[in-house]
Amino acid sequence: xxxxxxxSLFESTFTGQYxxxxxxxxxxEVSDLGLLTRVQGGVRIANGNIExxxxxxxxxxxxxxxxxxxxxxxxxxxxxxxxxxxxxxDVELFINGELVTNYNIIKKISTVSIYFxxxxxxxxxxxSQLGETDITLDIRHICLDLEDQGFSISLYNHTMxxxxxxxxxxxxxxxxxxKYEEIEETVKELKDYLGNKIIYDKPFMSEAGFSPNILYYxxxxxxxxxxx
Numbered sequence: 099x100x101x102x103x104x105x106s107l108f109e110s111t112f113t114g115q116y117x118x119x120x121x122x123x124x125x126x127e128v129s130d131l132g133l134l135t136r137v138q139g140g141v142r143i144a145n146g147n148i149e150x151x152x153x154x155x156x157x158x159x160x161x162x163x164x165x166x167x168x169x170x171x172x173x174x175x176x177x178x179x180x181x182x183x184x185x186x187x188d189v190e191l192f193i194n195g196e197l198v199t200n201y202n203i204i205k206k207i208s209t210v211s212i213y214f215x216x217x218x219x220x221x222x223x224x225x226s227q228l229g230e231t232d233i234t235l236d237i238r239h240i241c242l243d244l245e246d247q248g249f250s251i252s253l254y255n256h257t258m259x260x261x262x263x264x265x266x267x268x269x270x271x272x273x274x275x276x277k278y279e280e281i282e283e284t285v286k287e288l289k290d291y292l293g294n295k296i297i298y299d300k301p302f303m304s305e306a307g308f309s310p311n312i313l314y315y316x317x318x319x320x321x322x323x324x325x326x
Contacts, residue, residue, distance in 0.1 A: 116180070116181065116184040116186070118137050118139065118150070120180065121137050121152060121177055121180065122135070122137050124173055124176050124177055124180065125137070125152075125154070125173060125177075127173055128154055128169075128170050128173050131166075131169055131170070132157050133154055133155065133156065133157055133165060133170070134154070134155050134156070134157045135152075135153065135154050135155075136151070136152075136153045136155075137150070137151075137152050137153075138150065138151050138153075149213045149214060149215040150213070150214055150215065151211055151212070151213055152177060152211065152212040152213075153209065153210070153211045153212075154170060154174075154209070154210040154211075155208065155209045155210070156208055156209070164206055164207055164208065165207040165208065165209075165210060166207075167207055170210065174191070174210065174212070177212060178191075178212075181214055186214050186215075188214060188215060189212065189213070189214040190212070190213050190214070191210070191211075191212055192209075192210070192211040192212075192213065193207055193209070193210055193211075194206075194207060194208055194209060195209065195211075224238050224241070224245060224250070224251050224252075225250065225251070225252045225253070226238075226252070226253040227252075227253060227254045227255060228253050228254075228255065228262065233262075233321070234253055236291065237251070237253065237264060237288065237291075238251065240284060240287045240288055240291060241266075241284055241288075243283075243284060244266065244281060244284050247268075247280065248268055248269075249266055249267065249268045249276075249280075249281070250266070250267045250268065250269065251264065251265070251266055252264075252265040252267070253265075256318050259297055259318055259320075260320070260321075261297055261318050261319055261320045261321050262318070262319055262321045263316060263317070263318050264288065264316070264317040264318075264319075265314055265315075265316055266281055266284075266285075266314060266315040266316075266317075267313075267314045268280070275311065275312065275313065276312050277311075277312065278301060278312060278315075281315060285299070285315065285317070288317060289317075292317070292319045295319040295320045295321065296317065296318070296319045296320075297318045297319060297320055298316075298317075298318055299315070299316065299317040299318070300315075300316060301313075301314075301315045301316075302314050302315070302316065
């Protein structure tokens with residue numbers, strides 16, 4: 099049984115000379131199958147890191163219902179080897195939005211994503227797009243216990259709702275999964291603090307049948323968007 103290797107190299111000779119166009123060329127055979135592909139740098143993920151995303155996904159206009167892993171496997175593995183040759187660290191494979199360690203067991207595939215970064219990872223568990231304000235400092239104080247338990251708390255402007263998003267995640271081996279009981283007390287404190295400013299709050303659940311099964315918890319509250 100084959101397992102995905104996540105590359106974490108201790109001695110890097112990265113020169114910055116890898117090319118996203120090279121990766122796009124590697125995906126041409128995937129496009130020939132009628133699938134869509136995208137290679138995009140500068141993607142900010144939930145924990146605040148900036149990464150490059152390589153995505154393969156269904157083309158509904160061509161009635162391609164599901165991705166056949168055997169048809170794209172060679173291209174994906176070539177991309178991993180290409181990045182490895184540049185000593186790119188922390189290359190991760192996601193299928194249907196879930197981090198994959200054994201892709202032979204995946205039967206129905208709608209999206210395949212590869213994430214990597216040559217930048218240093220954020221080490222703090224608190225990230226604020228909004229800068230330091232009274233409200234962000236209060237929220238961080240409320241969430242200190244969660245930080246101590248390895249949770250990450252991220253604050254973003256939510257422009258569509260004219261508010262602010264609090265995002266709670268817990269990254270373990272590259273994927274965020276946790277139980278509601280782990281954050282229940284802190285969520286109650288946040289809700290008490292924000293009161294009727296809250297627009298909504300809810301957990302986003304994994305559909306893969308894992309336990310624990312919360313991917314992340316989101317609270318959006320009314321607020322004049324805070325400036326950086």
